[in-house]
Amino acid sequence: xxxxxxxxxxxxxxxxxxxxxxxxxxxxxxxxxxxxxxxxxxxxxxxxxxxxxxxxxxxxxxxxxxxxxxxxxxxxxxxxxxxxxxxxxxxxxxxxxxxxxxxxxxxxxxxxxxxxxxxxxxxxxxxxxxxxxxxxxxxxxxxxxxxxxxxxxxxxxxxxxxxxxxxxxxxxxxxxxxxxxxxxxxxxxxxxxxxxxxxxxxxx
Amino acid sequence: xxxxxxxxxxxxxxxxxxxxxxxxxxxxxxxxxxxxxxxxxxxxxxxxxxxxxxxxxxxxxxxxxxxxxxxxxxxxxxxxxxxxxxxxxxxxxxxxxxxxxxxxxxxxxxxxxxxxxxxxxxxxxxxxxxxxxxxxxxxxxxxxxxxxxxxxxxxxxxxxxxxxxxxxxxxxxxxxxxxxxxxxxxxxxxxxxxxxxxxxxxxxxxxxxxxxxxxxxx
Numbered sequence: 225x226x227x228x229x230x231x232x233x234x235x236x237x238x239x240x241x242x243x244x245x246x247x248x249x250x251x252x253x254x255x256x257x258x259x260x261x262x263x264x265x266x267x268x269x270x271x272x273x274x275x276x277x278x279x280x281x282x283x284x285x286x287x288x289x290x291x292x293x294x295x296x297x298x299x300x301x302x303x304x305x306x307x308x309x310x311x312x313x314x315x316x317x318x319x320x321x322x323x324x325x326x327x328x329x330x331x332x333x334x335x336x337x338x339x340x341x342x343x344x345x346x347x348x349x350x351x352x353x354x355x356x357x358x359x360x361x362x363x364x365x366x367x368x369x370x371x372x373x374x375x376x377x378x379x380x381x382x383x384x385x386x387x388x389x390x391x392x393x394x395x396x397x398x399x400x401x402x403x404x405x406x407x408x409x410x411x412x413x414x415x416x417x418x419x420x421x422x423x424x425x426x427x428x
Numbered sequence: 429x430x431x432x433x434x435x436x437x438x439x440x441x442x443x444x445x446x447x448x449x450x451x452x453x454x455x456x457x458x459x460x461x462x463x464x465x466x467x468x469x470x471x472x473x474x475x476x477x478x479x480x481x482x483x484x485x486x487x488x489x490x491x492x493x494x495x496x497x498x499x500x501x502x503x504x505x506x507x508x509x510x511x512x513x514x515x516x517x518x519x520x521x522x523x524x525x526x527x528x529x530x531x532x533x534x535x536x537x538x539x540x541x542x543x544x545x546x547x548x549x550x551x552x553x554x555x556x557x558x559x560x561x562x563x564x565x566x567x568x569x570x571x572x573x574x575x576x577x578x579x580x581x582x583x584x585x586x587x588x589x590x591x592x593x594x595x596x597x598x599x600x601x602x603x604x605x606x607x608x609x610x611x612x613x614x615x616x617x618x619x620x621x622x623x624x625x626x627x628x629x630x631x632x633x634x635x636x637x638x639x640x641x642x643x644x645x646x
Contacts, residue, residue: 296503302442314431
């Protein structure tokens with residue numbers, strides 16, 4: 225089943241930032257969103273994930289199929305690496321966390337408290353969470369922040385394995401992931417023109 | 429849902445979890461009141477049920493902003509909102525976890541601390557019963573306040589102002605049960621009203637909390 229986005233318009237803080245965004249994402253496919261800071265990549269991804277209502281347009285095929293990874297990893301400092309993952313696994317109704325630990329090289333860190341991990345290790349744990357959700361569409365916002373080159377390679381490998389299993393990935397990133405098969409969508413042409421501010425936002 | 433409850437309980441007893449916060453505050457209030465009132469056992473015995481109720485209510489209020497704020501800060505609330513759990517059950521589980529870590533210890537500590545306030549003998553069981561029936565309402569109403577103010581910087585003050593008026597009916601009927609019990613009067617009417625408030629908010633407020641939480645997560 226495809227993820228289909230048609231004529232999506234999104235606002236941030238009541239100001240229209242993107243309009244007329246349309247794309248399709250089919251299984252085994254990765255789409256990379258590009259664009260300068262502030263163009264609305266994060267807002268667009270939050271709309272697709274259903275965290276924020278869109279101003280106009282439709283998103284179909286997203287219901288209960290998206291695993292979203294935003295700027296923060298949603299980790300509890302006082303839970304260990306395995307406890308963090310196991311929690312998310314049981315929330316999403318899965319139980320096997322070993323492949324995720326192995327894929328992101330977390331086996332040696334499994335009993336450490338998440339609060340004692342370095343920024344890059346935390347990020348790897350946050351990305352490992354995507355694997356335990358069992359959801360087919362990964363929506364990733366700057367997934368490689370604070371990752372070193374080796375970890376970026378691990379991540380690209382995990383994404384490739386996810387695509388091979390019939391999943392798909394939608395990500396916003398500035399760096400080259402080495403995913404040759406990924407399509408790139410530049411958001412610059414969709415920048416919303418100056419227009420009257422949505423009047424009812426202040427009253428909602 | 430079980431996983432979320434289990435995680436919240438574990439987090440609350442680990443370092444920095446704030447498990448003893450409400451209990452310690454309750455202890456401080458009940459220890460200090462006799463010093464403030466002076467050595468008048470009769471007066472103390474008369475106000476003891478009310479003091480215990482006010483102490484429990486304020487102790488509950490103290491820990492409310494932790495219900496959702498911590499999950500908001502580290503991003504888990506966003507992730508939970510995209511999980512298969514309905515938001516209604518998230519706020520219900522959060523309220524339940526808050527009651528188990530704050531309300532229940534207060535209920536169990538109240539009879540012990542009643543000794544410090546020379547609580548009259550017949551009042552012990554009614555203080556215990558009224559707190560056991562009333563504190564779930566405090567947690568559920570508090571979760572509603574926390575949902576309203578999640579994401580606001582220093583939202584604690586605003587939340588207290590919003591929540592305190594909603595706590596008043598619970599306090600009035602809860603303290604009335606304890607007072608009438610202490611004086612040997614019949615407690616049926618206030619106890620039924622207190623139970624009515626508790627069941628009413630448990631049944632209805634999770635939907636309101638979920639609705640405001642969805643708006644706040646935008």
